[in-house]
Amino acid sequence: MKKKRYAMVIDLRRCIGCHSCSVACKAENRVPPGVFRSWVKIIEKGRYPNITRHFLPTLCNQCEHPPCVINCPVQATWKQEDGIVIIDEHRCIGCKYCLASCPYNARYVNPLMPIVQKCYFCRHRVYAGLEPACVEVCPAKARIFGDLNNPEDEVTKLLSKHPFQTLKPEMGTYPQVYYIAADADAMDPFAGRKEWT
Amino acid sequence: MSGMNRRDFIKWGAGGMALLATGLPLEGEPAPLEKGKSISRTTGRMRKSIPSVCMMCPASCGILGYLEYGKVINIGGNPLDPNSRGRLCAKGIAGLNHLYNPDRIPSPLRRAGKRGEGQWKQISWDEAFNEIALRLNALQAEKQHHNFILRNAWDLSSNDLAWRFASAFDSSTTFHHAVLESPNGAFAIHDVSGHSIGVGDVSHTRYILNFGANPYESHYLFVPFIQRLIDARINLGAKMVTFDVRISQTAGKSDEWFPIIPGTDGMVVLAMAYVIASEGLWDREFIERWTNTSPARLLRHLSAYTPKKAESVSGVRASDIKRIAAEFATAKPSVAIGGGGALKHINGTSNQKSILLLNAMVGSLDTKGGFIFPQGYLLDPPDPKPPKSQRMNPESQNLFVRVARGTQPVGVLMTHMDNAVYRGPNSKLISHVLEDESKIPFHVSIDPFLNESNLYADIVLPEAIYLERWDLLSPPPMEGIPYIALRQPIVKPMAHSLPFSEILIELAHRVGGGVERYFRFGKMEHYIEAMIRKIPKLVDAGGIDFLMDKGIWVNSELKPDRKRLKTPSGKYEFEPSLPTYLPIPHHQQLKEGEFHLITFQWNVHSYSQTANCKWLMEIVHRNPLWINEEAAKRMSLNNGDRVKVTSSLGSIVTPVFVTQGIHPRVVALSDSLGRWNYGRTPQGKPFQSQDPETNLLWWGKHGTGVHPNPIIPILQDPLGEGQGWMDTVVKAEKV
Numbered sequence: 001m002k003k004k005r006y007a008m009v010i011d012l013r014r015c016i017g018c019h020s021c022s023v024a025c026k027a028e029n030r031v032p033p034g035v036f037r038s039w040v041k042i043i044e045k046g047r048y049p050n051i052t053r054h055f056l057p058t059l060c061n062q063c064e065h066p067p068c069v070i071n072c073p074v075q076a077t078w079k080q081e082d083g084i085v086i087i088d089e090h091r092c093i094g095c096k097y098c099l100a101s102c103p104y105n106a107r108y109v110n111p112l113m114p115i116v117q118k119c120y121f122c123r124h125r126v127y128a129g130l131e132p133a134c135v136e137v138c139p140a141k142a143r144i145f146g147d148l149n150n151p152e153d154e155v156t157k158l159l160s161k162h163p164f165q166t167l168k169p170e171m172g173t174y175p176q177v178y179y180i181a182a183d184a185d186a187m188d189p190f191a192g193r194k195e196w197t
Numbered sequence: 198m199s200g201m202n203r204r205d206f207i208k209w210g211a212g213g214m215a216l217l218a219t220g221l222p223l224e225g226e227p228a229p230l231e232k233g234k235s236i237s238r239t240t241g242r243m244r245k246s247i248p249s250v251c252m253m254c255p256a257s258c259g260i261l262g263y264l265e266y267g268k269v270i271n272i273g274g275n276p277l278d279p280n281s282r283g284r285l286c287a288k289g290i291a292g293l294n295h296l297y298n299p300d301r302i303p304s305p306l307r308r309a310g311k312r313g314e315g316q317w318k319q320i321s322w323d324e325a326f327n328e329i330a331l332r333l334n335a336l337q338a339e340k341q342h343h344n345f346i347l348r349n350a351w352d353l354s355s356n357d358l359a360w361r362f363a364s365a366f367d368s369s370t371t372f373h374h375a376v377l378e379s380p381n382g383a384f385a386i387h388d389v390s391g392h393s394i395g396v397g398d399v400s401h402t403r404y405i406l407n408f409g410a411n412p413y414e415s416h417y418l419f420v421p422f423i424q425r426l427i428d429a430r431i432n433l434g435a436k437m438v439t440f441d442v443r444i445s446q447t448a449g450k451s452d453e454w455f456p457i458i459p460g461t462d463g464m465v466v467l468a469m470a471y472v473i474a475s476e477g478l479w480d481r482e483f484i485e486r487w488t489n490t491s492p493a494r495l496l497r498h499l500s501a502y503t504p505k506k507a508e509s510v511s512g513v514r515a516s517d518i519k520r521i522a523a524e525f526a527t528a529k530p531s532v533a534i535g536g537g538g539a540l541k542h543i544n545g546t547s548n549q550k551s552i553l554l555l556n557a558m559v560g561s562l563d564t565k566g567g568f569i570f571p572q573g574y575l576l577d578p579p580d581p582k583p584p585k586s587q588r589m590n591p592e593s594q595n596l597f598v599r600v601a602r603g604t605q606p607v608g609v610l611m612t613h614m615d616n617a618v619y620r621g622p623n624s625k626l627i628s629h630v631l632e633d634e635s636k637i638p639f640h641v642s643i644d645p646f647l648n649e650s651n652l653y654a655d656i657v658l659p660e661a662i663y664l665e666r667w668d669l670l671s672p673p674p675m676e677g678i679p680y681i682a683l684r685q686p687i688v689k690p691m692a693h694s695l696p697f698s699e700i701l702i703e704l705a706h707r708v709g710g711g712v713e714r715y716f717r718f719g720k721m722e723h724y725i726e727a728m729i730r731k732i733p734k735l736v737d738a739g740g741i742d743f744l745m746d747k748g749i750w751v752n753s754e755l756k757p758d759r760k761r762l763k764t765p766s767g768k769y770e771f772e773p774s775l776p777t778y779l780p781i782p783h784h785q786q787l788k789e790g791e792f793h794l795i796t797f798q799w800n801v802h803s804y805s806q807t808a809n810c811k812w813l814m815e816i817v818h819r820n821p822l823w824i825n826e827e828a829a830k831r832m833s834l835n836n837g838d839r840v841k842v843t844s845s846l847g848s849i850v851t852p853v854f855v856t857q858g859i860h861p862r863v864v865a866l867s868d869s870l871g872r873w874n875y876g877r878t879p880q881g882k883p884f885q886s887q888d889p890e891t892n893l894l895w896w897g898k899h900g901t902g903v904h905p906n907p908i909i910p911i912l913q914d915p916l917g918e919g920q921g922w923m924d925t926v927v928k929a930e931k932v
């Protein structure tokens with residue numbers, strides 16, 4: 001069998017900004033209060049009465065060139081062959097070098113124990129033939145998960161049919177979370193309008 | 198990815214064009230990943246799951262409770278549910294925060310101090326039941342049955358059982374039941390079609406004309422409705438146009454958004470109907486065949502509603518009204534829907550009727566892609582049933598007005614998942630009434646949590662939450678094929694709590710005097726089985742055993758078909774009085790510095806029910822007042838500055854959220870935050886409990902919001918009896 005290359009497509013034509021994914025992730029991965037593995041950024045743009053809203057669910061991009069991995073002094077984090085970037089919680093010494101190197105703020109220190117954590121595409125579910133928790137629950141079917149090495153897979157088909165974007169491409173990290181119809185301002189951490197919550 | 202190497206693929210990166218389709222076969226479905234399962238991260242074992250039904254909002258999505266060592270570890274969607282199709286919203290998952298909430302009431306409580314002081318003594322169930330029975334017996338002895346009032350304000354699935362109890366006690370005029378939709382909307386739908394519920398068939402539509410609904414954030418069929426709406430927008434290219442005073446997520450994602458002066462939607466709707474009629478864009482045949490009015494009469498009636506007049510009333514340009522009306526009439530099928538923004542006004546019932554008329558104009562009533570009337574099974578509870586009550590009152594605020602005025606005597610007030618002080622308008626009036634022992638001599642509250650209202654109760658009974666109890670439901674089927682859903686206990690009730698049903702059954706027997714006759718069915722399970730027995734096909738499929746296993750039963754032999762109209766004429770009844778626009782009198786002369794105050798719901802909250810869920814509060818906990826940037830500038834307000842908002846009832850002080858996304862004459866405050874007695878979680882400060890995570894609550898320092906209801910006066914639509922939530926006029930000043 002061909003090697004897997006896991007990726008997620010987030011179709012922002014569909015997303016309703018409901019945070020179902022944020023909460024599903026909390027429940028699935030027991031993510032404590034104050035930190036998130038998955039978060040939906042919501043902005044409004046324009047001048048009255050020409051206003052629009054834009055959503056941007058974010059999570060670890062499982063970068064093809066992950067700077068977080070390079071900077072770990074004890075090799076507690078690495079990229080697997082299937083593309084998922086993982087952390088060995090037993091090796092992690094909580095030094096936070098990786099936190100600082102991630103351009104996406106995807107990592108956090110667990111407030112209940114001194115280890116760094118982040119999204120790993122619900123690997124435990126994926127290997128059991130299940131979708132990541134945020135994908136399964138999404139009411140709008142905006143999140144699609146799959147294998148880019150499989151031309152039949154929905155992620156591959158979607159990316160072949162539609163223009164897509166990734167976050168901060170200039171960082172050369174090659175994210176494996178792809179967006180369809182993302183708003184440029186929502187993707188830019190500095191531009192765009194204020195968040196509203 | 199044959200024919201293309203990995204690097205090339207990646208290079209397409211940001212803003213890249215679509216990959217060339219060459220060499221990539223597009224047909225064929227990928228092997229679907231499995232749904233409706235859960236695996237333990239630590240042991241790698243698949244978890245046992247029990248199907249049930251969500252109750253964090255009225256939509257009743259099918260859920261699966263995943264168990265590990267006897268604890269519910271997660272909640273997922275039930276893929277067999279034909280409405281939600283295995284999807285859930287944030288609230289549905291956060292039901293876990295209710296189940297294991299550290300503030301659940303530990304045992305029956307008796308008031309120990311004065312009403313409202315929050316002093317309690319734990320008592321046994323036996324003591325509690327006896328005291329309540331004694332009080333009810335006293336009413337029976339004095340022949341004052343009708344002074345027993347039962348309010349079941351939230352729990353749709355218990356409406357029937359609660360009605361049974363109230364009617365058996367012969368208190369038929371004072372039973373307040375939960376409603377699925379806005380009372381105004383439901384009243385209008387019933388009046389016109391004879392059906393009890395109506396909803397846009399958004400899966401099949403090509404045009405959604407939305408007056409004040411916010412389905413991206415909240416809808417009484419939230420998850421089932423929104424997923425179909427999105428499908429239509431993406432797969433059928435359906436256009437969505439929203440009229441709303443505020444840039445809700447729905448408005449902000451619509452193809453066009455028109456800010457509108459609150460309460461004037463009806464005017465725009467009728468002006469559109471006029472355009473469609475006068476330009477001959479209507480479906481004459483449909484009007485003649487299916488409505489009890491005629492094109493000629495309609496045209497005459499509608500000619501009072503010209504786009505120009507509508508512009509002067511609503512602020513929406515006449516040219517836009519004409520253009521959208523023509524688009525709506527020519528995109529087929531199209532549907533007009535109404536939500537809180539149009540319905541929660543004192544003219545809301547006529548607005549909904551006008552919206553139905555607009556659908557009728559283009560032949561979109563009970564048609565694919567139009568406005569449909571999904572009817573679930575009519576469940577038939579066991580005999581004997583108490584005699585039918587004469588009148589049930591859906592919106593309940595007036596009860597407290599009557600009590601305050603002394604025109605409504607009360608002997609025993611029983612409230613179930615009802616928080617009138619928090620949920621109702623004019624919170625102060627309601628809390629004063631509840632505090633007054635001469636007005637409410639005895640108040641028993643049934644609820645999993647202490648809240649702003651049962652703070653005044655004499656006895657509080659700890660209720661099992663929806664994950665711990667039985668119910669049989671048949672929600673409005675979005676696909677038109679009725680189905681049955683079973684709510685069953687995923688775990689046993691926590692601590693000493695009991696399900697509402699068991700509390701009523703036990704009470705009925707203790708009260709006696711004939712009440713118990715209607716509760717001889719035994720337990721809730723038997724009550725459910727009796728209803729199942731009346732559906733032979735379900736019995737054939739395995740009855741309750743089937744439901745306990747799958748959670749959902751769909752009668753696959755039924756086909757969706759056009760329903761016979763239950764109106765006397767067999768047609769949609771817009772006559773004798775065709776829908777009109779009723780201006781809201783006190784809106785007419787707003788002075789400088791005055792605003793319309795409207796309320797709204799956040800997508801992760803539902804009214805009074807969710808502020809104690811840590812996962813939801815973490816996402817939305819502040820409740821700033823939305824104000825237009827223009828208006829803010831005039832008042833030299835910056836984001837976060839505080840304003841005093843004053844209505845005829847008094848003032849509240851709240852920080853502002855300065856935005857371009859709201860009508861300059863409107864300020865908005867959500868109705869789900871700003872809790873003053875709902876346990877510790879809403880406060881967002883760390884505390885010790887059996888859940889180590891409560892030590893980490895953090896949002897308290899950002900503020901937890903102010904609640905608008907204390908300054909919203911009680912105002913009722915005379916037709917549908919719905920509260921005018923969006924009709925308050927306020928003054929705002931910087932503090």
Ligand code: SF4
Nearest residue numbers: 015016018019021138
């Ligand atoms: S669950 Fe889906 S629709 Fe909701 S915010 Fe997440 S990606 Fe968007």
Ligand code: SF4
Nearest residue numbers: 060061063066068102
């Ligand atoms: S998003 Fe951050 S944490 Fe995730 S792989 Fe990329 S650099 Fe590492």
Ligand code: SF4
Nearest residue numbers: 251254257258286289
């Ligand atoms: S829409 Fe959300 S809260 Fe409502 S029933 Fe469905 S999952 Fe539960």
